[in-house]
Amino acid sequence: MEVLRTALKPRWLGLFALLVVILVSFTWLGLWQLDVARSKGRAEAVAHSAGRPVADLTTVVRPHQAFPDDGSGRRVRATGSYAADGQVLVAPRRLDGRTGYWVVAPFVLDSGGTLPVVRGFTTEAAAVPPPPAGRFTVVGSLAPGESPADTPSVPSGGGTAADPVLGSIDLSVLVNRWHGDLFNAFAFALEERAAGDAKLDPAPVERVPPPAPGETGLSWRNAAYALQWWLFAAFAAYMWVRMVRDDAENDRREAAGETGPKTDPGRSPEKDPGKDPEKDPEKDPQKEKSST
Amino acid sequence: MNEIRDPQAAHKALTFFKVMAFTVGIGLLVLVTEMVLRYGFDNHALDWWPQPHGFIYMVYLVATANLGFKVGWGLGKMVLVMLAGCVPFLSFWVEQKVAREVEGRLEGSLAL
Structure with a gap:
């Protein structure tokens, strides 16, 4: 609850708006990279199969033989x-x-x-x-x-x-x-x-374009870029949450420090005004200034 | 700036940060070499590097945030240190500066 109240401070609300912008744009950039990865993978597969010369069928596969691994396309x-x-x-x-x-x-x-x-x-x-x-x-x-x-x-x-x-x-x-x-x-x-004397009837049926190879092809480098955009977005979200939590914790400590001695062995010596000569002179003039 | 709450944790975070800042600095130089080779000489020998470097940079961000939260940096300072990891050579200098600052403050709080 306290954390929620902290999150509603104008500063954190403003940063939340920034976070939303980052999340949306980074997610979009990641999707764009994923799209690039897909089309690149496809283009690479097409270029790969188009780059190979037309082969005689029987050099690729013979009757009754199993379909070769690289035969598609x-x-x-x-x-x-x-x-x-x-x-x-x-x-x-x-x-x-x-x-x-x-x-x-x-x-x-x-x-x-x-x-x-x-x-x-x-x-x-x-x-x-x-x-x-x-x-x-x-x-x-x-x-x-x-x-x-x-x-x-x-x-x-x-x-x-x-x-x-x-x-x-x-x-x-x-x-x-x-x-x-x-x-x-x-x-x-x-x-x-x-071939020879045959007469071909003109375009009897409309040709079926062969399926583009590499439907599963993915340029792994671009896919990794996509992943990185999403990780950056997640990181930004983590930063915001962590900062709000820290701020809430600070508020809690401050409130606790004012109302009563909150026992924390790590920082009690610093809180003790007698052992911290630097802090008191700093604080006191400020209070005097604000009161005058 | 706030005091350091947990000097031990801050010290560990500083070590993590120093290691990552150095790694990113080196990685960035490799990246620059890659770009010079690729766009200057059409040499694609290092083309595999940008992708792992992205992940290394992400670990650097985590290390920076980790340190920043532990020693009480504001968001602005954290972002600046994070961006320093994108500029060749700058990350080495920033790492030195950050290390000196945090070590100085740690000495103070550890001495108490």
């Missing part, structure tokens, strides 16, 4: 052709605020093996063209297979879709639908180039 190239049947839709997926379907087609490599390729995004499940015929070189961003969907094989809108609708790119489902040796990976198509 890796840009790969493969030549082959889309299987005429087997195209599936994956829903629900979102792109730019719209809900729709990923169009996924089995891409059979010349060298063997089938890779699921996300060719694009559509909101019209009934109007998806089949994959183009002929040989292509596909450049895509590699991704590991997705986990099984909670609701497998969603029948979309009462079966208006021409292609079967799956809940996710679950490779254990696709391996049973498609022929050939499946890769333990899929790719977001970035580019489909005709």
Whole structure:
């Protein structure tokens, strides 16, 4: 209670206002640094994967092989052709605020093996063209297979879709639908180039941008700066509390010292006027001045 | 200025402060070297330093506050001593000055 009364002194109230300003601005600065840390981490991850050259798919992973640790977001190239049947839709997926379907087609490599390729995004499940015929070189961003969907094989809108609708790119489902040796990976198509005589139908579906890598990437140095801002803010709060408490303690001691002898062995000699020759002459003239 | 209530604790706080003031002083010189290397010579060899230095500086703040409260400094003086930890070389001088002041007062109260 006494501490509370002390805290309401104008001096401490004023400093409290300053403290609030410090707390708000330092918290904000910390959040800003955290944001910098996130975007830096992401930029570093993007630069890292973009800096690597496009690799031939089979040098990164082979059919049935485990997905490589650094394979996510890796840009790969493969030549082959889309299987005429087997195209599936994956829903629900979102792109730019719209809900729709990923169009996924089995891409059979010349060298063997089938890779699921996300060719694009559509909101019209009934109007998806089949994959183009002929040989292509596909450049895509590699991704590991997705986990099984909670609701497998969603029948979309009462079966208006021409292609079967799956809940996710679950490779254990696709391996049973498609022929050939499946890769333990899929790719977001970035580019489909005709290899030889094939004619590519123009932009049949809207491309799906591959997910930005490094969602979990955090520049640890900026994260530490964020932490430091918050620690400084906490320190400022501690300073205020400590000063108010000390002031309250001082008031209490002064009150106790005036009313009666508060026994404190550490400072009783100083309180004793007889043993402190410096203090009395100082105090007495002041009292005389104020009285005159 | 108030008298020192607990000379023993104040003495310990002074030692802590002296150690931290010296550490921060050295760290600050490393930081200046880092900045010269980085912005002057595009040398990133010391880029890892600013971040730990931030934490060392924070410990210096705690040491300063700890000492300040024990020897009865006002807020203004505490803040000034804390800011001195941001100026190269100044922290060494301030550390000497503070040590002389507090040791002098401690001698007085310990002698009683």
